[in-house]
Amino acid sequence: MSDRVATLRSRLTSWDSIIVVLTVLVLVVASFSVDNFGTSRNFTFMVLDLLPIILIALPMTMIIVTGEIDLSVASTLGLTSSMMGWLWNQGLSIESIIPLCIVIGAVCGVVNGFLITGLGLPSLAVTIGTLALYRGLAFVVLGDGAVADFPFDYTGWVTGTIGGGAVPNVLILIVALALIFGIVQHATPFGRSLYAIGANAQAAHFSGIRVARTKFWLYVVSGAVAGLVGVLWTLRYASARADNGAGLELAVVAAVLLGGVSIFGGKGSLPGVLAGVVLLTALQNALRLEDVSGQALNIVTGTLLVLSVLLPNVTTAVRGNWQRRKLRQAAATR
Amino acid sequence: MAEANARPEDQPTRRDEQPAEAGDGTAAQPAARSGDRSGARSGDRPARLEVHDVAKSFGAVAAVQGVSFPLYPGEAHALVGENGAGKSTIVKMLAGVHRPDTGTLRVDGVDVDFGGPGDAKAAGIAVIYQEPTLFPDLSVAENIAMGNQPLTKLRQLDRKAMNANAERLFRRLGVPLDPARPARGLSIADQQLVEIAKALSSEARVLIMDEPTAALSAVEVERLFSVVRSLRDEGAAIMFISHRFEEITALCERVTIMRDGKHVATELVADLSVDDMIRRMVGRDLSALFPKQDVDPGEVVLEVEGLSREGVFKDISFSVRSGEIVALAGLVGAGRSEVMQAVFGVDPYDTGTVKLHGRRLKKGSPRAAMAAGMALVPEDRRQQGLVMELSIERNVTLPRARKLARLGLLFGGSERAHAHTWTQKLQTKLGRLSDAVGTLSGGNQQKVVLAKWLATGPKLLIVDEPTRGIDVGTKAEVHRLMSSLAADGLAVVMVSSELPEVLGMADRVVVLREGRVAARLERAEATEESVMYAAMGQEVAA
Ligand SMILES: Nc1ncnc2c1ncn2[C@@H]1O[C@H](COP(=O)(O)OP(=O)(O)OP(=O)(O)O)[C@@H](O)[C@H]1O
Ligand SMILES: [Mg+2]
Numbered sequence: 008m009s010d011r012v013a014t015l016r017s018r019l020t021s022w023d024s025i026i027v028v029l030t031v032l033v034l035v036v037a038s039f040s041v042d043n044f045g046t047s048r049n050f051t052f053m054v055l056d057l058l059p060i061i062l063i064a065l066p067m068t069m070i071i072v073t074g075e076i077d078l079s080v081a082s083t084l085g086l087t088s089s090m091m092g093w094l095w096n097q098g099l100s101i102e103s104i105i106p107l108c109i110v111i112g113a114v115c116g117v118v119n120g121f122l123i124t125g126l127g128l129p130s131l132a133v134t135i136g137t138l139a140l141y142r143g144l145a146f147v148v149l150g151d152g153a154v155a156d157f158p159f160d161y162t163g164w165v166t167g168t169i170g171g172g173a174v175p176n177v178l179i180l181i182v183a184l185a186l187i188f189g190i191v192q193h194a195t196p197f198g199r200s201l202y203a204i205g206a207n208a209q210a211a212h213f214s215g216i217r218v219a220r221t222k223f224w225l226y227v228v229s230g231a232v233a234g235l236v237g238v239l240w241t242l243r244y245a246s247a248r249a250d251n252g253a254g255l256e257l258a259v260v261a262a263v264l265l266g267g268v269s270i271f272g273g274k275g276s277l278p279g280v281l282a283g284v285v286l287l288t289a290l291q292n293a294l295r296l297e298d299v300s301g302q303a304l305n306i307v308t309g310t311l312l313v314l315s316v317l318l319p320n321v322t323t324a325v326r327g328n329w330q331r332r333k334l335r336q337a338a339a340t341r
Numbered sequence: 342m343a344e345a346n347a348r349p350e351d352q353p354t355r356r357d358e359q360p361a362e363a364g365d366g367t368a369a370q371p372a373a374r375s376g377d378r379s380g381a382r383s384g385d386r387p388a389r390l391e392v393h394d395v396a397k398s399f400g401a402v403a404a405v406q407g408v409s410f411p412l413y414p415g416e417a418h419a420l421v422g423e424n425g426a427g428k429s430t431i432v433k434m435l436a437g438v439h440r441p442d443t444g445t446l447r448v449d450g451v452d453v454d455f456g457g458p459g460d461a462k463a464a465g466i467a468v469i470y471q472e473p474t475l476f477p478d479l480s481v482a483e484n485i486a487m488g489n490q491p492l493t494k495l496r497q498l499d500r501k502a503m504n505a506n507a508e509r510l511f512r513r514l515g516v517p518l519d520p521a522r523p524a525r526g527l528s529i530a531d532q533q534l535v536e537i538a539k540a541l542s543s544e545a546r547v548l549i550m551d552e553p554t555a556a557l558s559a560v561e562v563e564r565l566f567s568v569v570r571s572l573r574d575e576g577a578a579i580m581f582i583s584h585r586f587e588e589i590t591a592l593c594e595r596v597t598i599m600r601d602g603k604h605v606a607t608e609l610v611a612d613l614s615v616d617d618m619i620r621r622m623v624g625r626d627l628s629a630l631f632p633k634q635d636v637d638p639g640e641v642v643l644e645v646e647g648l649s650r651e652g653v654f655k656d657i658s659f660s661v662r663s664g665e666i667v668a669l670a671g672l673v674g675a676g677r678s679e680v681m682q683a684v685f686g687v688d689p690y691d692t693g694t695v696k697l698h699g700r701r702l703k704k705g706s707p708r709a710a711m712a713a714g715m716a717l718v719p720e721d722r723r724q725q726g727l728v729m730e731l732s733i734e735r736n737v738t739l740p741r742a743r744k745l746a747r748l749g750l751l752f753g754g755s756e757r758a759h760a761h762t763w764t765q766k767l768q769t770k771l772g773r774l775s776d777a778v779g780t781l782s783g784g785n786q787q788k789v790v791l792a793k794w795l796a797t798g799p800k801l802l803i804v805d806e807p808t809r810g811i812d813v814g815t816k817a818e819v820h821r822l823m824s825s826l827a828a829d830g831l832a833v834v835m836v837s838s839e840l841p842e843v844l845g846m847a848d849r850v851v852v853l854r855e856g857r858v859a860a861r862l863e864r865a866e867a868t869e870e871s872v873m874y875a876a877m878g879q880e881v882a883a
Contacts, residue, residue, distance in 0.1 A: 202735070215707045
């Protein structure tokens with residue numbers, strides 16, 4: 008009985024649940040106090056803004072849980088966008104370009120994965136390197152120009168809603184992928200092994216977990232997802248450009264950390280991350296509707312991030328202190 | 342070497358020099374002694390360090406409740422109790438890691454309140470923790486100097502002085518370690534020896550040792566004891582924790598017994614028999630050792646032939662039949678763990694073959710070894726055995742996750758049931774299965790490692806120091822379990838530094854020395870002398 012209460016209390020005071028509550032709070036307050044926030048038009052915009060961050064955050068969460076990082080995702084996105092424009096100019100059909108782009112993203116992931124797990128280089132250094140490399144390649148492919156004449160069937164689908172109603176088409180994609188990644192991360196042996204790897208790679212190795220192979224495939228998946236997002240991004244703005252998605256990796260990492268995933272690995276949950284992404288996007292959207300400047304938006308995002316790292320530590324410290332004081336008082340009155 | 346196994350009456354009798362009242366009816370009125378010791382003692386010898394009515398809880402777990410005892414200068418004081426009794430918690434309070442919830446610590450009669458380990462150190466308290474905590478990327482000498490590094494005139498780190506200091510300490514302890522090598526990759530026993538050297542380097546007035554000998558063989562234990570005895574004779578107060586009672590009778594004058602976080606008694610060791618100690622510690626009678634049942638060995642399960650790894654071990658061959666327990670004995674650093682880790686595939690080897698049930702095993706793949714029915718309980722539970730941040734349940738099910746999944750998915754229920762069964766079988770003292778395994782006491786963590794691997798239902802079980810840090814009661818239970826599994830056809834390879842365990846459990850003993858097989862002994866030939874002779878080579882002949 009008291010066991011269950013204790014479990015419940017520790018679950019309720021864990022950062023992932025705090026962030027979920029905070030997110031709901033922001034959504035509710037914003038829809039009452041910010042004009043136009045609750046409209047279906049704004050909802051569609053918000054989902055479209057959310058789309059790239061949330062999709063890339065799915066594999067990023069797994070990678071950070073294993074104690075690694077992938078900073079090359081936004082550049083992979085840019086490269087696939089460039090390739091998409093170039094292939095379109097070569098006259099390939101859109102039906103063959105889309106899977107090709109996902110493969111290109113996966114190949115970018117293979118390169119990262121090989122450098123990190125095959126050669127044993129640190130992922131931070133490798134993916135900073137490929138961040139520059141892939142973006143450079145994107146400019147080699149397409150230069151400063153843009154390709155814009157993609158078929159409306161596709162661009163319209165990305166920005167459209169189901170039956171012209173309030174639910175954006177891409178929301179289905181988000182929900183489906185989030186479900187798949189959530190189940191894999193939280194209810195499969197593979198997902199379990201990620202936490203073991205992040206918290207103690209040696210013990211994971213001694214338990215028969217193939218640490219290097221697992222990490223390798225995570226990078227491949229991360230690349231493929233970045234490729235898919237490159238396609239969606241290009242279609243949304245109907246514009247293939249080499250600089251598409253520049254800087255997005257920071258937003259993704261920020262959202263993942265805000266969602267309670269430890270940058271040191273071994274800790275975090277996908278629901279927390281999803282809430283983190285929604286919180287960041289909703290807050291930015293609401294502030295923008297209130298005509299807050301871009302710089303101020305950055306300040307808010309940054310502050311949230313620092314708080315997300317700070318608060319969990321503060322709460323445990325406070326809790327410990329409080330308990331000690333109570334025990335001392337009890338002893339004094341005994 | 343005999344010292345560690347000596348009975349109390351064999352002891353050089355320092356106890357005789359104790360003040361006359363040491364014998365005055367201490368056994369007759371234990372309650373009075375534990376209640377008010379300061380009055381009985383303070384006249385002739387004030388305590389160097391006193392633990393007074395301290396208590397410490399972790400959430401709902403009351404780890405220590407109202408414990409008091411004194412540490413006198415020039416005396417070695419043992420702290421005994423079952424796994425989870427609260428011994429390490431007391432150590433951490435004395436070390437300034439934890440702050441007592443209630444009660445006080447006194448140094449030389451003055452109340453102290455340690456804000457952190459630095460304060461304890463400043464008060465002259467040196468601590469060897471149960472789990473070594475070395476910095477893997479620093480050299481051994483740097484680890485030893487950590488906290489009071491010598492500086493050159495230019496205020497640079499004085500590496501020369503550091504290495505010389507480490508070298509001097511190692512010579513004193515008889516440890517053949519290179520001070521300049523990094524701490525990463527040291528065996529658990531070597532890590533323990535480095536921690537000991539570190540504690541000795543600080544010229545402590547109080548030396549606190551939490552199971553320093555758990556991974557050491559008799560030779561290293563004896564060297565440690567001789568150093569500790571000389572410190573004691575120079576006037577240091579010593580606190581010593583061990584689950585090996587022969588060590589307690591060999592080293593200590595006084596003993597404090599704990600049970601479930603509470604103080605049971607503080608007595609002179611000379612006044613108690615080992616059985617008395619055990620009875621008061623567990624609250625019932627126990628047979629301390631469980632010899633293996635005889636089993637007719639079945640077909641050959643494991644065949645290791647000519648296994649070599651450059652600079653680590655050479656030309657190792659042995660085989661194990663089903664129903665058999667084969668012990669790998671030897672000194673610390675003889676290469677026993679390294680051989681078995683290569684067999685299991687977590688480490689590579691250069692030449693040779695490993696066959697399981699006649700089939701050659703893929704090199705360097707623990708997963709292939711597991712699929713073939715092998716399990717390895719590694720020596721270092723903190724680095725290799727467990728993921729400290731994860732729950733007890735997740736740790737137990739980690740190597741079994743793919744088997745427990747239905748349609749590739751894991752749902753809490755089957756995992757929990759699985760973990761519950763096996764932690765119960767090993768008498769693990771735990772709160773909830775969802776607690777992080779790192780919150781368990783050392784011995785209970787060891788039980789979780791055993792549970793994790795026994796639960797995989799192996800055909801060949803490799804155990805490396807299986808009972809390291811496990812209390813007497815459970816140790817007998819672990820031995821009984823291994824014996825009954827062997828009777829059911831399990832083949833077991835046991836690496837152990839504890840001779841009584843080797844002699845009691847093994848059908849055959851393979852002794853390694855400096856990475857080579859030094860002797861193969863049948864059960865009848867294996868004695869303390871024959872094993873140690875083979876382990877040490879020429880040295881013992883002198
Ligand atoms: N950090 C912690 N958080 C929660 N519980 C803890 C923590 N440290 C210790 N405990 C609990 O306190 C109790 C006493 O643990 P302690 O480590 O002092 O035992 P011990 O006597 O040293 O046992 P062992 O012989 O196994 O080393 C145990 O029940 C343990 O689970
Ligand atoms: Mg302990």
